Amino acid sequence: xxxxxxxxxxxxxxxxxxxxxxxxxxxxxxxxxxxxxxxxxxxxxxxxxxxxxxxxxxxxxxxxxxxxxxxxxxxxxxxxxxxxxxxxxxxxxxxxxxxxxxxxxxxxxxxxxxxxxxxxxxxxxxxxxxxxxxxxxxxxxxxxxxxxxxxxxxxxxxxxxxxxxxxxxxxxxxxxxxxxxxxxxxxxxxxxxxxxxxxxxxxxxxxxxxxxxxxxxxxxxxxxxxxxxxxxxxxxxxxxxxxxxxxxxxxxxxxxxxxxxxxxxxxxxxxxxxxx
Numbered sequence: 708x709x710x711x712x713x714x715x716x717x718x719x720x721x722x723x724x725x726x727x728x729x730x731x732x733x734x735x736x737x738x739x740x741x742x743x744x745x746x747x748x749x750x751x752x753x754x755x756x757x758x759x760x761x762x763x764x765x766x767x768x769x770x771x772x773x774x775x776x777x778x779x780x781x782x783x784x785x786x787x788x789x790x791x792x793x794x795x796x797x798x799x800x801x802x803x804x805x806x807x808x809x810x811x812x813x814x815x816x817x818x819x820x821x822x823x824x825x826x827x828x829x830x831x832x833x834x835x836x837x838x839x840x841x842x843x844x845x846x847x848x849x850x851x852x853x854x855x856x857x858x859x860x861x862x863x864x865x866x867x868x869x870x871x872x873x874x875x876x877x878x879x880x881x882x883x884x885x886x887x888x889x890x891x892x893x894x895x896x897x898x899x900x901x902x903x904x905x906x907x908x909x910x911x912x913x914x915x916x917x918x919x920x921x922x923x924x925x926x927x928x929x930x931x932x933x934x935x936x937x938x939x940x941x942x943x944x945x946x947x948x949x950x951x952x953x954x955x956x957x958x959x960x961x962x963x964x965x966x967x968x969x970x971x972x973x974x975x976x977x978x979x980x981x982x983x
Contacts, residue, residue: 745771746779750788750799758840759798821975822849822947829964831951832857835975836872836935838944839864841892843873846945857931857950868894868908869901871923871933875946878915879937885912901926920965921946925953932956934964936972940980947972 752768753760760768765776780797783789787802822833826849835847842864850856867873868889877885886905894903902908915921923933934956935948949968950956956964 742779745769745775746783749776749779750783750803753789753797753799759792759796761796765797817979818847818947818975819849821971821978822847825849825947825949825968825971826851828967829949829960831949831956831964832859834859834872834948834950836870836876836946836948838867838873838876841867841888843867843870843876845872851951853951853955855952857933857952865927866892866895868892868903869897869923869927871921871935871950872946872948874911874915874921874923875935875937875948876944878912878921879939879944882909882912897927898925898929900924918965919969922961923950932961934961934968936965936968938972938976938979940973940976945975947975 748769749765752765756764756768762773762776762780765771765780766773769776780789783800784791784797788800789797790800791797818835822835825833830851830853832851833849834845836843836845838844843866844864845859845861848859848861865873867877877888880888886909889908890905894901894905894908896903902911919936921935923931923935925931927933930953931950932953933948933950935946938945938947947968949964
């Protein structure tokens, strides 16, 4: 946190021999096209697997037969949404990048009224962030009206262990997955307050889940305090935060602000689900 003063899928017919593992899943819509539901579900499985998988792994995760998966993946490869690797495994394709960037801009547009209300209520900079691979990416911000305020460039990526939003995001994951993330990234000390061991971080995550919000207490930048809340029940993993200098974001301020940020996170989740 820097300080500043101032269409996938083809027209595949329904496979009457395929199991209903995906047909009855959350992605199926009444009157929808089954092949599209399956294509999107396979893309999500690939994303959950780190962006790369094999056909057999897709079959195990989806419950679909290999011939059906092969037809869908072949269509996705032909359209650039999936690419085949030299190892004959498959990875998410480059055309998804443009879709993701456009979706991120729209997310910022939808979130802005909620962030603006936070700034009006609390007077400090409000942020929205998401987990992008093993890092946190800031997707929207509304700055504080104060001359001395916090500013983070939209699109900036940071390690999750030292950022309030990063902690709030990882606290939404199973503990083993969250700790695997910080072990992959390493836990360098940005300041002398940064948590730098997985064991201490596990304790921190338990405290976050218990109280319902995360704190960055000068762990990413000296003199800066941040309060972050996970956007529970939304269409994607996100976190909302407010941040400012310790002189204004005191512990009394944190106690007053926490329920306000929590209400904002709930309202944003409901709004995004309505948009979805």
